[in-house]
Amino acid sequence: MDLGIRGRTALISGADSGIGLATARLLHAEGARVVLTDLDEAAVVDAAAGVGGDVLAFGADLTDAAAVERLHERVAGAVGDLDILVQSAGITGAQGLFHEIDDAGWSQTVETDLLAPVRLVRAFLPGLRRGGWGRLVFVASEDAVQPYDDELPYCAAKAGILALAKGLSRSYATEGLLVNAVSPAFIATPMTDAMMTRRAEQTGTSFDGAIASFLDEERPYLELKRRGQVDEVAAVIAFLCSDRASFVNGSNYRVDAGSVATI
Ligand code: NAI
Numbered sequence: 001m002d003l004g005i006r007g008r009t010a011l012i013s014g015a016d017s018g019i020g021l022a023t024a025r026l027l028h029a030e031g032a033r034v035v036l037t038d039l040d041e042a043a044v045v046d047a048a049a050g051v052g053g054d055v056l057a058f059g060a061d062l063t064d065a066a067a068v069e070r071l072h073e074r075v076a077g078a079v080g081d082l083d084i085l086v087q088s089a090g091i092t093g094a095q096g097l098f099h100e101i102d103d104a105g106w107s108q109t110v111e112t113d114l115l116a117p118v119r120l121v122r123a124f125l126p127g128l129r130r131g132g133w134g135r136l137v138f139v140a141s142e143d144a145v146q147p148y149d150d151e152l153p154y155c156a157a158k159a160g161i162l163a164l165a166k167g168l169s170r171s172y173a174t175e176g177l178l179v180n181a182v183s184p185a186f187i188a189t190p191m192t193d194a195m196m197t198r199r200a201e202q203t204g205t206s207f208d209g210a211i212a213s214f215l216d217e218e219r220p221y222l223e224l225k226r227r228g229q230v231d232e233v234a235a236v237i238a239f240l241c242s243d244r245a246s247f248v249n250g251s252n253y254r255v256d257a258g259s260v261a262t263i
Pocket of ligand 1: 038059062088136142189191192
C-alpha cells in the first residue's frame with residue numbers, strides 16, 4: 001500500500017534509537033523528507049546517515065525551552081514547515097513505589113515525558129497548521145491506561161499525553177491536521193534493555209531469564225509472550241502519518257499484543 005506521503009516533510013523526536021529511529025527509516029522509505037532530532041547532535045547525525053544520505057539531524061534537549069526554539073529555527077531554516085511530527089522522545093523516569101519517589105523524580109519524568117512534548121508541538125504547530133494537511137503522532141504507552149505502581153510518574157505523564165493528543169485532535173482537524181497516539185508495550189529498545197539488565201541484576205538471572213519472568217509476572221496479558229520489535233510499532237505510526245489515515249483522528253492505537261487487559 002502506498003502511504004501517500006512522498007515529498008511530505010517529517011520531524012521525528014527520540015530518533016537516534018528505538019521506535020523513533022525505526023519510524024524515521026520507514027517514513028524515509030515511503031518517500032518522506034525526514035529530519036531526526038535527539039539529545040546528542042553527533043549521535044543523531046550518525047543515526048541519520050544510516051537512514052539515508054539526504055536525511056538531516058539536529059540535536060536538542062527537549063526539556064530546555066530555548067533548545068526547542070533553536071531546534072525549530074534550524075529545522076524551519078533547512079526544510080521549511082513540517083507536514084508530519086512524530087513525538088517519540090521519552091524516558092522511563094523515576095522508578096519505585098509512590099512513597100520512594102520525591103519531587104525531583106516526578107519533575108524529571110513529567111518534564112521529559114509530558115512538558116517536552118508540549119513544547120515541541122507548540123514550536124512546530126504554526127507550520128503544521130499552515131500546510132492544510134498534517135499528521136501529529138504521539139508515542140504514549142500502555143502505562144497511560146494501565147498504570148503500574150512501580151513507575152507512576154511515567155504512567156501519569158503518558159496519561160497526560162493521551163489527554164493532550166485527544167484535546168489537540170479537537171482543535172485542528174478541520175484544518176487538515178490529524179492527531180493520534182500510539183501506545184506500545186514492552187518493545188525491544190535501549191529503554192527496555194536497561195529495564196531488563198536491571199531486573200537480571202536484581203533477580204540474579206540472565207537477561208533472557210529477566211524477560212521471561214517479566215512477561216510471566218508483570219505482563220500476563222501480553223499474549224505473544226515476547227518483546228515487540230521496533231518495526232512493529234513504526235508500521236502503525238507510519239500508517240497514522242499517512243494519507244491513508246484520513247479519517248483517523250483522536251485515537252489511541254495500542255501496539256501491545258494484548259497487554260492492556262481491558263477492551
Ligand atoms: P529509546 O530510549 O530507544 O528512545 C528514546 C529516545 O528519546 C532516546 O534516543 C533518548 O535520547 C531520547 N530522549 C530522552 N530524553 C530526551 C530529551 N530530554 N530530549 C530529547 N530527546 C530525549 O526508547 P524507545 O523505547 O524507542 O522509546 C520511544 C518512546 O516509546 C518513548 O516515548 C517511550 O516512553 C515509548 N514507549 C516505549 C516502550 C518500550 O517498550 N520500549 C513501551 C511504551 C512506550
